[in-house]
Amino acid sequence: MDSAYIQIGNLELALAALLMLINLGLSAWLRLGLGRQLVLASVRMSVQLLLVGLILEWIFALRNPWVVLLLAMIMGTTAGIAAVGRTGRRFPGIYRNSLLNVLFASFLVTGLAGQGIIRFQPWYDPQYFIPLLGMLLGNALTGISLALDRFMENLVSRRAFIESMLCLGATRWEAAHREVKDAVRTGMIPIINAMMVMGVVSLPGMMTGQILAGADPADAVRYQIVIVFMIAASTALGTLGVVMMSFFSMFSSRHRLLSAQLLRTQSE
Template sequence: MNELITLTPWDLALAALLLFIPAAISIALKLGLQKSLGIAALRTVAQLALVGLVLEWVFALNRWYYVLPVLLVMLVAAARAAIQRSERRFPGAYFAAFASLVLASSITAFSVTEIILDVDPWYAPRYVIPLVGMILGNALTGISLSLDRLLTELVRQRRAVEARLSLGASTWQAIQPWMREAVRNGMVPIINSMMIVGLVSLPGMMTGQILAGASPINAVGYQILIMFMIAASTAMGVIILCMSAYRVLADPAQRIRWEKIIERG
């Protein structure tokens, strides 16, 4: 079988019955998650159906001035999701997250599409949009985790930071241990994924290609490329956002602007 099996609305309706399993567990254990699960399922269907229609239209037109707005919407949504997941933020965090995602995704996506894959034209939506989507989906998790860890630990360790400053340390020296921990925390998910890929899990990119009839070896090659691309973009996004936070919090007078750390809600 070399062709991908087409799913009908009836097939998806049958698949929806699988959601009764987590709903039943939630009810039995009184977790209260059944409402959230139902809303999440409806949003999944609505969002993916809309995305499918938009992408089919964009793919058919195949023009850069239709591709760029789609990428812009994806970037804005990713930046917003990344900051909303953090319990704390700083003034300008949304713009910093957006900028970090733009730089990380553009550098890695350009490297892959233009240098490695040699995509022609450069804006080919069938390549660019899925690749950027995978970059953003993983990078936003990394920057969210790193930002939350950095600001939370700084607040918790405020006395230690102030003690370092009082002993003559610069602002960079004072927060460096927690900066390193934040960057490490943001990189953990992708490193863990790379450790188990192929042994425990078959990622979506590889699975999709195999289901579509591609050679498993060719699918593996693409998945290796994707994992390396995600690791690079996540690292860049995490570093850029953490350094942006440092620039906002660090005072030229060698003190930390604690008032700039804002708690959610």
């Protein structure tokens, strides 16, 4: 493409920040009480992204595999903790389950796609590895969080039915397979909905960013398709893994529901 890359400076960032006046105006007009939260979220987002930009510039220049892996582990750990933070109920081992599945799904799919499809070299090239992993972590986090929340709420709402099934001789899988399937389905809904309207209703951020940076639209589209398939795969792996680990955590090998372990994180 013959388009020049248009840089955005501090003045342009300041002008973009003025767009938040729309949100603040609506909050004040409708008395939503969101003014402080909007300002705090805007400042926090801007500071975090600017700091990340500086860190990534340093990592891109350094190109050290251990530094890249350290940053990747920090990102994965943060995602695993954040996924649990959005759930209303907890049980012993929930953070471990979330962390293991976020890391496993995101790292596995990034590695397979990075070396089998995109084929960037070296394998730890931060220009590719970190952005790809970040996109997968963000979406896997959402799927895992939704699935965990739905699974635990279903166990509570259908506790009487599940325990009745167990008392009648059903195995733990026979008594709770419906809850497992419903939780996995819930975790997969966001990415499926996004795929259904992508390119018609919405233009994905990565593709838009590449086009704005001067990339050929056809190349940007192909990259975006690969990324979406990667996201769908990692979300499916992470969601299924965390629900199954939670299933085995909440049901004993003797086919009993360990409902005493299910704790509410806020007052009923």
